[in-house]
Amino acid sequence: MADATADLAGASPAKLTTADGRPLKSALARAQAKARRRAFLLVLPLLLFIVLTFILPIGQMLHRSIFNDGFAANMPQLTQWFVDNPVGTEPDESAYAALAADLKSAAEAKTIGVVGTRVNYEMSGTRSLFTSTGRKAKNFEPPYMQAVLEADDKWADPQLWGTMRQVSDAYTANFFLAAVDLARDTEGKIVQAPEDRRVYVMLFERTFLIAGLITFLCLLLGFPIAHLLATLPLRYSNLLMILVLLPFWTSLLVRTTSWIVLLQGQGVVNNTLVATGILTDDTRIQMIYNQMGTIIAMTHILLPFMILPLYSVMRPIPPSYVRAARSLGASSWTAFRRIYLPQTLPGIGAGALLVFILGVGYYITPALVGGASGQLISNLIAFHMQDSLNWSLAAAIAAVLLAAVLVLYWLYDRLIGIDNLKLG
Known part of the structure; x- marks a missing residue:
């Protein structure tokens, strides 16, 4: 027996074998590879789901934000003229001949509206110019410059030709630039957009300010609620937790419209204040269709997302820590500030990030209760997707919003550390 043990101890790993005679090292490698394949196959459905529903849509959005071939694909001859002639070249007969040919072919293919819309994104009022001239293009004869200008003298505008040169490149x-209230002039220089079109930066500022205020209010209201849930006995805290989770079982649309009933001028809140004598009929508070309505409704809707991370970190904190600090002479405030609060920071960070990011992307609630002053950047993205059909601008605004959120993640990681983030 001792000799067998000595032989086994003296054998090299390469000479050890399994019961069926295979080298132990290769058998272990094969078993590990099989375990890795099994683990990969288990997560493959989730990976495919994330790729199809998250990564690919974001990739398409980013591509759409820099790509629009509405002009280049339907005006190939004029696009080629722009390629062959440098910036500053005056449009000559060959340019107008290319324009006339492209207008005629686009009108026949019924894509002249697409061309006009693409140019209209950069220079308002030009879509009708393309569609009206496209209807006349089949009758154009040389000299084409004279024929096009007789159809509409707006074609002589240098700004129009500079705009068409810019949009002739599918990638732009x-x-x-438009998403941050900038534009290009006819020479291609970056300048500020006209004052009446500078709305995006203002909406970004409003969105982040309102989201930050909602996050602060949720923390202010959610912290004591989470503390109460964490310190009560389980039979009571579980009952109260049902009340916290109850809003998740109710439609978001129902919760939002309920606030309309409560906050409107003749609503429950104003009627109660009038009935108690706090207000009169002439001094009813306007709490709906403005920023106040957006803040109140979104704070209520997002409050559970703050309470749950806070509760998850408060529940494991032993009450004896605070009692020990009090027994050593610390006041209630000192024990809270130096003992209890630092242990809740991971939950505060997780809840704040969750509420803030949900807040900057909310759409339904601001659309229903926000009015003109309570609209957020998400409502403008929806407008460009559904009404103006400027998908490229909507994608660019969404990409800027995504970049801003990623910067916040980076700042949080640098200041607090993403490893300290706890959701449960």
């Missing part, structure tokens, strides 16, 4: 950064 102009949509990102």
Whole structure:
């Protein structure tokens, strides 16, 4: 027996074998590879789901934000003229001949509206110019410059030709410039957009300010609620937790419209204040269709997302820590500030990030209760997707919003550390 043990101890790993005679090292490698394949196959459905529903849509959005071939694909001859002639070249007979040919073919293919819309994104009022001239293009004869200008003398505008040169490139950064209230002039220089079109930066500022205020209010209201849930006995805290989770079982649309009933001028809140004598009929508070309505409704809707991370970190904190601090002479405030609060920071960070990011992307609630002053950047994205059909600009605004959120993640990681983030 001792000799067998000595032989086994003296054998090299390469000479050890399994019961069926295979080398132990290769058998272990094969078993580990099989375990890795099994683990990969288990997560493959989730991976495919994430790729199809998250990564690919974001990739398409980013591509759409810099790509729009509405002009280039339907005006190939004029696009080629722009390629062959440098910036500053005056449009000559060959340019107008290319324009006339492209207008005729686009009108026959019924894509002239697409061309006009693409130019209209950069220069308002030009879509009708393309569609009206496209209807006449089949009758154009040389000299084409004279024929096009007789159809409409607006074609002589240098700004129009400069705009068409810009949109002739399918790949452009102009949509990102528009998303931050910038534009290009006829020479291609970046300038500020006209004052009446500078709305995006203001909406970004409003969105982040309102989301930050909602996050603060949720923390202010959610912290004591989470503390109460964490310190009560389980039979009571579980009952109260049902009340916290109850809003998740109710439609978001129902909760939002309920606030309309409560906050409107003749609503429950104003009627109660009038009935108690706090207000009169002439001094009813306007709490709906403005920023106040957006803040109140979104604070109520997002409050559970703050309470749950806070509760998850408060529940495991032993009450004896605070009692020990009190027994050593610390006041209630000192024990809270130096003992209890630091242990809740991971939950505060998780809840704040969750509420803030949900807040900057909310759409339904601001659309229903926000009015003109309570609209957020998400409502403008929806407008460009559904009404103006400027998908490229909508994608660019969404990309800027995504970049801003990623910057917040980076700042949180640098200041607090993403490893300290706890959701449960």
